[in-house]
Amino acid sequence: MTKKLLILTTGGTIASVETPHGLIPALTSEELLSYLPEIGNDFVLTTKAVCNLDSTDMTPDHWLLLARTIRKEYEQYDGFVICHGTDTLAYTAAALSYLIQNSPKPIVLTGAQKPIGQEITDAKANLRDSILYAADSLSCGVQIVFDRKVIAGTRAKKTKTLSYAAFSSINFPILATIHDGRIIRYLPPEKTDGQAVFCDKLNPRVFLLKLTPGISPMLLSDIFRLYDCIIIESFGVGGIPDSLEKELFAQLQKYAPEEKVLVMTTQVTYEGSNIGTYEVGRRLRESFQILEARDMTLEAVLTKMMWVLSEENLTWQDICRRFYSRIDSDTLLD
Numbered sequence: 001m002t003k004k005l006l007i008l009t010t011g012g013t014i015a016s017v018e019t020p021h022g023l024i025p026a027l028t029s030e031e032l033l034s035y036l037p038e039i040g041n042d043f044v045l046t047t048k049a050v051c052n053l054d055s056t057d058m059t060p061d062h063w064l065l066l067a068r069t070i071r072k073e074y075e076q077y078d079g080f081v082i083c084h085g086t087d088t089l090a091y092t093a094a095a096l097s098y099l100i101q102n103s104p105k106p107i108v109l110t111g112a113q114k115p116i117g118q119e120i121t122d123a124k125a126n127l128r129d130s131i132l133y134a135a136d137s138l139s140c141g142v143q144i145v146f147d148r149k150v151i152a153g154t155r156a157k158k159t160k161t162l163s164y165a166a167f168s169s170i171n172f173p174i175l176a177t178i179h180d181g182r183i184i185r186y187l188p189p190e191k192t193d194g195q196a197v198f199c200d201k202l203n204p205r206v207f208l209l210k211l212t213p214g215i216s217p218m219l220l221s222d223i224f225r226l227y228d229c230i231i232i233e234s235f236g237v238g239g240i241p242d243s244l245e246k247e248l249f250a251q252l253q254k255y256a257p258e259e260k261v262l263v264m265t266t267q268v269t270y271e272g273s274n275i276g277t278y279e280v281g282r283r284l285r286e287s288f289q290i291l292e293a294r295d296m297t298l299e300a301v302l303t304k305m306m307w308v309l310s311e312e313n314l315t316w317q318d319i320c321r322r323f324y325s326r327i328d329s330d331t332l333l334d
Contacts, residue, residue: 055085
C-alpha cells in the first residue's frame with residue numbers, strides 16, 4: 001500500500017533564497033517539494049505550510065502549533081516530515097517528543113545547511129532521506145534525519161555551524177543510517193501498538209542560567225521572581241561557585257521546591273552531570289530538594305521542564321516523577 005505522508009514546512013535555510021540582505025525563508029511548501037519530482041512516484045505526498053520563519057524566531061507557541069497540526073491530521077497520514085531551520089531544530093524535536101508521546105507513526109524533522117535551490121546543497125538528500133524514513137513501516141516516534149543519520153528527538157544537538165554533519169547524538173547511539181535509499185538500523189525501534197498521547201500545554205517560564213567565572217549573584221533575585229524553573233548550566237560534573245552560593249541558597253529558602261524548581265546540569269556536552277562528586281555540589285544537593293539532568297541534553301531538559309510544569313497544582317513528588325520518567329530515550333541513568 002502506498003504510504004501517505006504530510007510534509008510540514010516552517011521556513012529555515014532549506015526553504016531560503018539569497019537576497020541582498022542575506023538568506024530569507026521564501027519558498028512555499030509546494031516549491032520545496034518540486035526539487036524532488038521523482039519522489040512523488042513512490043508516495044502520496046501532501047504539503048502544508050505551518051509558518052515561514054528563520055528558526056531563531058521559533059517559540060514554544062510554534063511547537064504547540066506543530067503538535068496541534070499533527071494531531072488534527074494524524075489519522076489521515078502514515079507519517080509526517082517537518083522541514084525546519086537548523087539553529088533551533090533540536091529544541092523543536094525535543095519539544096515534540098514530549099508533546100506527542102508513544103507515537104506509532106513517525107514524525108521526522110529535517111533541514112539543511114544550504115538552501116535547496118543552490119547547485120551544491122545537502123537539502124535534497126536530507127529531504128529525500130526523511131521521506132524514505134517516514135514511509136518505512138518500522139519507523140515511529142520523533143526523530144531527526146540529517147546527513148544520512150537518524151537521531152532520537154531528545155538526543156540531538158547542533159554541534160557544527162557550517163558542515164553538512166551538523167547534528168550529533170549526545171550520550172546515546174544514533175538510531176540508524178540511510179545509504180542509497182536503504183535504512184540500516186542499529187537500535188530496534190520502540191514501536192507501540194497503542195495510541196499517540198498528545199499534550200497541548202507548555203509552561204514557558206523556564207530559565208537557563210549558564211555559569212561563567214565571576215558571574216554576579218545579583219541576577220538571581222529577578223530570575224527567581226520571574227520564572228518557575230531555573231536550570232543552572234554549571235561547570236564540569238556540577239557545582240556552585242562560592243560567589244553564587246550564598247544568594248542561591250537564600251533564594252531557595254524563600255520558596256517550596258515545587259514553587260521554584262531548580263535543575264542542575266552541565267555545560268559539558270558529553271557524559272552528563274554528577275553533582276555529588278565535589279563538595280561544592282554535594283552541599284547544594286544535601287540542603288535542598290533539586291533535580292539533576294544527568295545525561296540529558298540541554299534541549300531536552302529545557303523543553304521537558306516546560307512540559308513537566310504545564311500541569312497545575314503539582315507536588316514535588318509529581319514533578320520528580322514526571323521529570324525522571326524516561327520518554328523517547330531522553331535519559332539513561334536511574
